[in-house]
Amino acid sequence: MSDAPQIFRDIASMRHAVAQWRAAGEKIALVPTMGALHAGHISLVEAARKKARRTIVSIFVNPTQFAAGEDFSAYPRTFDADLAKLAEARADGCFAPQAREIYPEGFSTKVTPGGPALAGLEDRFRPDHFPGVALVVAKLLNQAQADFAFFGEKDFQQLAVIRRIVADLDIPTRIFGVETLREADGLALSSRNIYLEAEERAQAPLLARILNETAAAIRSGAAPEEAAAQASAKLGSAGFAVDYLEARQAETLAPIASREEGPIRLLVAARLGKTRLIDNILV
Numbered sequence: 255m256s257d258a259p260q261i262f263r264d265i266a267s268m269r270h271a272v273a274q275w276r277a278a279g280e281k282i283a284l285v286p287t288m289g290a291l292h293a294g295h296i297s298l299v300e301a302a303r304k305k306a307r308r309t310i311v312s313i314f315v316n317p318t319q320f321a322a323g324e325d326f327s328a329y330p331r332t333f334d335a336d337l338a339k340l341a342e343a344r345a346d347g348c349f350a351p352q353a354r355e356i357y358p359e360g361f362s363t364k365v366t367p368g369g370p371a372l373a374g375l376e377d378r379f380r381p382d383h384f385p386g387v388a389l390v391v392a393k394l395l396n397q398a399q400a401d402f403a404f405f406g407e408k409d410f411q412q413l414a415v416i417r418r419i420v421a422d423l424d425i426p427t428r429i430f431g432v433e434t435l436r437e438a439d440g441l442a443l444s445s446r447n448i449y450l451e452a453e454e455r456a457q458a459p460l461l462a463r464i465l466n467e468t469a470a471a472i473r474s475g476a477a478p479e480e481a482a483a484q485a486s487a488k489l490g491s492a493g494f495a496v497d498y499l500e501a502r503q504a505e506t507l508a509p510i511a512s513r514e515e516g517p518i519r520l521l522v523a524a525r526l527g528k529t530r531l532i533d534n535i536l537v
């Protein structure tokens with residue numbers, strides 16, 4: 255049995271602990287999450303613990319990054335199980351604020367990210383999403399004042415947006431991306447996988463399989479745009495409702511016509527029943 259992480263319900267108590275750790279010469283890492291922790295999150299904690307003596311995991315289901323009609327109320331909230339996993343993973347702290355701590359009465363500031371936030375991928379389907387993510391991540395980084403912060407590569411556009419706002423707003427926290435963790439059949443781990451019905455769960459690994467096949471085709475000389483369009487059509491025939499499947503420049507997320515403009519990242523979002531899945535791989 256490992257020690258439970260120290261729980262911080264407010265910004266002041268987290269900052270107090272961070273200040274004490276820093277005064278003792280320790281480095282601090284933050285792993286921002288919305289809870290419903292799975293092995294993918296734990297891999298972020300492990301990466302953080304390799305880099306910093308102290309790791310804080312924040313758990314906050316951020317209302318501003320969900321549009322009306324999205325799954326904010328239904329989003330899984332599993333705090334006790336999350337804490338047990340964080341104890342097992344030896345996280346030092348868990349910042350678990352109420353919404354009023356993050357968005358108190360009178361809160362009225364917005365963050366409008368540009369660059370990768372307007373790449374025409376997630377933003378085309380969820381226009382409110384990245385402004386909400388940028389706002390809460392800027393606040394969490396400012397609140398925790400950590401040396402490092404860790405995010406999953408599964409939300410690849412989100413990671414690019416976070417790198418952009420951190421650079422643009424001079425936030426003194428170094429950002430690390432951590433490779434996507436997958437089930438044995440290739441499905442990327444996600445808190446939303448629990449929404450999949452049994453038949454959809456059996457179908458879901460096709461997403462990663464098609465990404466891998468398409469990456470291999472591009473590596474062997476296929477034109478990126480055409481290969482992506484064919485992959486999208488294949489997913490469509492297999493019963494996925496595809497929002498996008500595109501080959502993009504891996505750093506800027508700009509559209510890419512030839513392999514010479516690489517490195518290339520393939521990014522996909524597709525729905526199976528009521529579950530929206532996203533994934534991406536490096537070509």
Ligand code: PAF
Binds near residue numbers: 286287387
């Ligand atoms: O990736 C997530 O879980 C969220 O978007 C994040 C970064 C914790 C912000 O709420």
